[in-house]
Amino acid sequence: MSVAEVPTVFIIDDDAGMRESIHDLVESVSLHAESFSTAQGFLSGERQDGPSCLVLDVRLPDTSGLDLQQELSRAGIRIPIIFITGYADIPMTVKAMKSGAVEFLTKPFREQDLLDVIHRALRCDRGIREKQKQLAELQKRYGTLSAREDEVMNLVVSGLLNKQIAAELGASETTVKIHRGRVMQKMQAKSLPDLVRMADRLKISPHR
Amino acid sequence: MGSQGDRSSDMMHARAVENPILRLLICIAAVGVLTAVLYTVPLHDRTLSAVLAFLFLVWTVSYFWGFRYALFVSLLAALAFSWLLPPVGVFFQLSDSRDIFALAAFLFIGITTSYLSDRVRREALNARRAEAAARRSEEGLREVIETMPAMAWSALPDGSNAFVNRQWAEYTGLSAEQTAGWLSTVHPEDASGHTEKWRQSLATGQPLEHEVRLRRIADGQYRWFLVRGMPLRDEHGGVLKWYGIATDIEDHKRADEALRASERELNLIINTIPALSWSARTDGTADFFNQHYLDFVGLSAEQAQDWGWTVAVHPDDLGGLAGSWQSIMATGKVGEAEARLRRFDGEYRWFLFRANPLRDESGNIVKWFGINTDITARKRAEDLLTGEKRILEMVAKGDPLNQILDGVCRFVEEQASGFLASVLLVDGGRLRHGGAPSLPRTYTDAIDGLTFGPSTGSCGTAAYRGEQVIVVDIATDPLWENYREAALPHSLRACWSTPVFSSQGKVIGTFAMYYREPRSPSSHDLETIEQITHLVGVAIERKLIQEALQRSESYLAEAQRLTHTGSWAWNVRTGAYFWSQEIFRIYDCDPRMVPTWDFLIEKTHPEDRAKIERRVKIESLKKEWKDFESDFRIVLTDETIKHLHALAHPVVDESGEITEVVGTIMDVTERKRAEEKLRRSEESLLEAQRLSHMGSWRHDIASGAVIVSPEILRIFGVQPDEDTSSAEFWFGRNHPEDQQRIRELFEKSERLKTDYEGDYRIVLTDGTIKHLHAVAHPVLSLSGELVEMIGTTIDVTERKRAEEERERLRQLETDLAHMNRVTMLGELASSLAHELNQPIAAAITSANACSRWLAHNPPDLERARAAATRIEHDGSRAAEIIQRLRAFYKTGAPPERELVDINEVAGEMLALLRDEADQHSISLRTELATQLPQIMADRVQLQQVLLNLLLNGMEAMTGRAGKLMIRSQSTEDGLLLISVSDTGVGLPCEKLDQLFRAFYTTKPQGTGMGLAISRSIIEAHGGRLWATANAERGATFHFTLPAELQP
Structure with a gap:
């Protein structure tokens, strides 16, 4: 299995303390982590093609996490998103979940909760990726x-x-x-x- | 008259009747008378008698009066005769033919005889006349011979004397008859020679001419005579007779001898006199030069002859001299000319040629005599004088000194040749180039600016010593040791320098003569040097004086200009005015105009005219004039008014009469204005004191008296009759609580001579209490003694009251601000919770991670430690937030200014609001300019303002998503501009001005204080807060803060 197959956890949080602590936590369970302070940093960065998920703070300085979610969806980038937020009101949660969020965690969260969600998301992503691969094969044949x-x-x-x-x-x-x-x-x-x-x-x- | 006429006619009758008419009348009368006689007298033969009678008459007339009258008488007689022929009584009737014949015969005879008679008469007359003439001629000749001043003689061809004239006879004493012995009268020495000569002449028939001495009988002396004789020859050449004269030439002889002697003497004299003398022929050629002349020019007499002498004349003068000589000869009068003659040694000297004509008796010029006088000295003096005149003219004309000195040098060089003149000026301890037109430029430049000393070439040394320095050879002279290189390349070998002294005896320059060969001065050179040095001295000094005068004049003019003082003079006799430039400037008129009294009066201010005229009239009436002053105004053409102060001073001559009035006019407009200003400023000071309730006072230490300004009396409510001169009086008015303190404070200031400042209260007589603020400072004498305290006292009661009021309001404001902050924080409670939640959440996560790292096998201590560090950091962050909130909550804290970064404050406030904004779907945006200067401000107050504006913006967007933007920038005029804009409901346009009013609110739960407090905070910081509506949506609030608040 190539390096690309190592699951990657992307973290976007403008709060340095929060970002670093999540990053550290992810790494402590032997997952590869890449963290960004802004959505723009994430979008412009190069991502390995492999199972991954995104831990996204709802509140970001440039755009909100929800906006980023919409944007990714429009761009056809399918990546499981785990929202974290300082507070969570129902409309926001519904909106996020509707748009396909894996989970919506409220700070401070239990670390196990976060790690569980991350694992689930990665699993899910892996499945999706498998299906997409097969479909691509079929499309190739059909072509x-x-x-x-x-x-x-x-x-x-x-x-x-x-x-x-x-x-x-x-x-x-x-x-x-x-x-x-x-x-x-x-x-x-x-x-x-x-x-x-x-x-x-x-x-x-x-x-x- | 008549008697005279009669007499003359008688005389005519007596001599001869000359008048023809008279003659005719006489003829007629005679015929008539004769006829009457013949008719009346009874005659025998009347016819014959008549014929005879008439013929007689005809002959007579013919004889005396000539033929024409005789013919006339003949005709008349014929007429009468024909009348006589007939018998008496019958009128003319020729009856008888005989009568006719008789008558014809009568006429013929008459006419013929009368003609003959006339011829006879004429011949007789001619013969008589010739005889008389011959007689008269001989007598005349004899008389001539006898009277002529020479001795005449005649001799026969054999030599024997025939005749001597009376002179001869008288001289020799020999009578005409004794002439044969004439030889005895000849001087014995001459006798033989003379006889020989005479014999020769007789033999040859040649004319005789011989000088002999003849004895004068009167005194027996011999006198020289020139004896001359000429032969009278017949037609055959034979000598008939000798005629001759002897002329006395004794005097001639003697004069001749005397002349010869005197000529010898003259020659001697001429050769011994020291002048050059000469003589010339009438054609101008010279025929004589005295020895002195020849010696002088070094020519021999032969060389100098004719025109030979002209070789010695200076070529430049030759033409002029020749011309003069020609014109002198033409006029024939004494004449003079000037020219240079070359001496035998080659030196030219000036001479005055003076020519004198010598004339003979008839006035014809026979010779020219001349004398040449040496006028070299005079000529030189004249040249020098001309030169001096020329130089002084240049000085007077104001030519530059260098040009003048160049002129002097050129002039000296003209006087003699072979040297180069140089004039240097002494300027302090240096030599300055004065004039040296012939010296090479490089040399004069090298000399210019030389500091002179005891051994500095010729000129430097001469200037240093103040005496003449003669350097015979520059190449060897020690004085030139350091300057040889400068001089020798220009082949300057000798230099004689003489200091030039001013009339005060100061060395002001040097005059030097350079030669191209080693040389020492002759006495003549020294003389020239002395004269030229004097001239140079005059030129330099005149020039220096002139310059000093010009300078002093310009200083005076400058002084007049600076002091606005002009000077004038009025000549009493001529009435002429003199004005200095400044007066023209003061009157602002053309400096070329001629000032007059009328002009002055015209320019004088109409109100002052009468005064001035009256004043002048009074002064002019006085016998004795004294200085007088006057102040008046003038009006210029542009209507400017000037104040003038005039002074006049009479100038009196020896006889005590005033000849001139001199004076000054000073423009005192500025002074007047200053005085006016001072007066006004004093007035306004009093006014200011009254308005500001500030009085001034002095405490005189020596007398202990207190002197106060009127305002003090007003402040203290002092009655006019109270004695306020003692310090006690004033202390007595102090409030009892302040009295002791103030007295001590004041006395301490006086004791230590320091400034005094005190705040205290006084109690007026009516019980009113006033707050006063007094300031004073000590005035010390030169020796440091306290002379007095000068101070001011201000009634600050009103101010105190205002201050108290202000303090109360400030407190109120603070309270309100606090209330506002508390309110705002209440609104932000959830947001604050989030703000705190963030670090806490991070800390918990980190703590979890840490545990996990530790749980690894083996535990990853490195990562665990890093996690622990993050926990600490997050903890501190939470504490910081709490701290900030506490400061925000603090009540009534006085504003504290510190250095604040406005961007940082904005960041903090945004952090507080972030969750609140998220909740309302409001995105917070920032556009913060980097590198903004920090400002001096109260951080909490700025936070409050920003928070107010941000919350307002968010509230305006309640219920709808929007954007809240905060911008910071620095403006061009040095301000920081912060603006907060929202996309909310916007501003109620009609109520824009009410926005910032206290208690104005559009929000149900608002206190209405936020914006009012914000505005007062910004204004307290020296900034401005205002609102504008956005173009699209919402409103923007702006505030400025001065960047200078940065310390």
Whole structure:
């Protein structure tokens, strides 16, 4: 396993004392920690591609933690976020959780709570990363299909028979069969349900 | 008249009747008479008688009066005769032809005879006339011969004497008959020679000319005679007779001899006189020079002859001399000319040529005599005088001294050749270049500024010693040891320097003559030096005096200008005014105008005119004039008024008469103004004392008296009749509680001679209590004795009261401010909790981490220690926050100024507000300028202001998300500008001015004190607080603080 596989805990807190103590705490459980005083520092910094999570103070000098969460989401950066705050009112908590926060901790928190949440987040992230990897593989395969094969696959997963497909495309049944066989081969699908699941994951909408 | 006419006509009758008309009348009358006689007398033959009678008459007339009258008478007679012929009684009638014949015959005879008669008459007359003339001529000649002053003689061809004139006879004593013995009268020594000469002449027929001595019979003396004889020859050349004269030449002879003797004598004299004398012919060529002349020019008489002498004349003068000589000869009068003659040794000397003409008896010039006089000395003196005049003219003209001295040098160099003149000026202990036009520039520059001493070349030494220094050879003279290199390259070999003295005997310069060869001065040189030195002295001194005069004049003018004092003079006799420049300046008029009395009066202020005129009139009437002063004003053209002070002083001549009035006019406008200002300032001081309730006083130590200003009396409420002169009186008015203290304080000041300052109360007679503040300082004499205490006392009752009031208000304000702070902190309670929570949370986390590090196996002590350090740090941070809050809570603390960083204060306040802002979704932003100067301010008060503004901003945004921005910057005029802007509801425009009023609030729970307190705090710091509405949303509050508050 490469270095990139070492889980990283990112910490963003403008309060130096708080930041350093969390950093120290994370390291004390043998996790890799990287801390930033501002969101900007975090965004501009280079991140290893590996399981990670973000411990984020709600209140930051440049933007608020909630804003950063929105921004990351918009940028397609999926990273589990653990919010910490001096106080927590319900609206803020709801908003954060809705936006996909892993947990919302109020200072001062029990260190075990924080560490548990961090571990859970990392686990979750790891799972997500696995799924994303598989999807990427499928997409790669799907990309190798020719246009006609794509059409054929689309019609196959829609549940049409070869005959129907041939009629639909104006081709002979034999030709459809050949295409269909090549699709199965390229997509490495063992069976039709397998292909259907792939199509589902690739979010290929069934032909009408 | 008539008698005279008669007489003359008688005389004419007596001699001859000359008048032709008269002659004709006589002729007619004679014929008439004769006819009448012939007619009346009875004659026998009247015809014949008549003819005879008439013929006789005709002849007579013809004889005396000539033919023409005879012809006339003949005609008349013929007429009468024809009338006589007829018988008596008959009128003219020729009846008989015989008568006609008779008549014709008569006429013929008459005319012929008359003609003949006339011829006869004329011949007789001519013969008579010739005879008379011959006789007269001979007589005249004889007379001439007899009377002529020479002795005349004649001799026969054989030599025998024929005739001697009377002179001869008288002289020799020999009568005409004894002439044969004339030889006896000849001087025996001359006789033989003379005889020989005479014989020769006789033999040859040559004219005789011989000088002989003849004895004078009268005294027996012999006298010289020149005997001359000429032969009278006939047509064949034979000698008929000898004629001659003997002229007495004794006197001639004698004079001739005397002349010769005198000429010899003259020659002797001429050669012995010391003058140069000469003579010249009428054509101008010289024929004689005396020995002295020849010796002088070194020419021989032959060389000098004719025009030879001109070689000795100076070439420059030759033309002029020749011209003069020509004009003298042309006029023929005594004449003079000046020219230089070269002496045998080559030296030229000036001579005056004087020529005198010698004339003969007829006035013709026969010769010119001349004398040349040596005028070199005079000429030199003249030249010197001319030079001196020229130099003095330059001095008078005000030419620069260098130019004058150059002129002197050039002038001296003109006088003689072969040397270079130099004049140096003495300036302190240095020599300064004066004039040396011929010396090389490099040399004069080297000399300029030389400090002179006992051995400093010729000039330096001469200036040092004050006596003449003759250096014969620069190359060897020890005086030139240090200056040789400067002189020798310019081939200057000798230098004679003479100090130039002022009339006070001070050395003011040196005059030097440089030669290009070693040389010592002749007596003539020394003489020249003396004269020139004197001239140089005059020039330098005149120039120095002139400069000193100019300087002093300019000082005077400057002094007049500075003191605004002009001087004037009025000549009583001529009425002319003199004004110095300053008066023109005072009157602001053209300095070229001619001042007049009318002008003065015109310029005088109308109100002062009468005064001045009256004053002058009074003064002029007085017999004795004294100095008088007058003050008056003048009005200038630009209507400026000036105050003048005039002084006049009469100048009296020997006879006691006032000739001139001199005086000054001083512009005293400034002084008048200053006096006026002083007076006004005194007035305003009293006024100021009255207004400020401040009185002044003096305590005189010697007399113990107290002198006070009127305001003191007013402050103390003293009645006019009270005696206020003692210190006791004043102490007595003091409040009983202060009396002892003040008295001691005052007495201590007087004892120690130190300044006094005291605050105390007095009690007026009506029981009013006043607070006073007194200040005094001691006045010491020169010896250090206390003379008096001078002080002021101010009634500070009002001020005290105001101060107390102010103090009360301040306290109130402080209380309010405190209340405001407490209120604000209450509002911020949750935020404060967060602020405290932060370090506490961090500390707990760190403590956890620490435990974990320790729990590692083996324990990671390093990391554990780091965690512990962080715990300590966070703990301290929490304590700091508590501390700050406590300061904020403190009540009634007086403001304490310290160095404050406004950005830091803003940071602290933002920290306090952060949670509060988060709760209300308000983002806090800062734009803080870096490197702002620190200011001297009360930190807590500034925190309070900022907190007030920030809370206001947040409250304005309650219920809606927004931005709260705090900015700091320094402005161009040295202020710090802090602004807090929100995006809230904004300001109620119509109530903008009420914002800062106390108790004005828009908030339900507000005290309405925040902004008012904030504004009073900022203003106490010398700043300003104001609000503006934002362009988009919300409001901005600004305040400034002066950066100078930085110490």
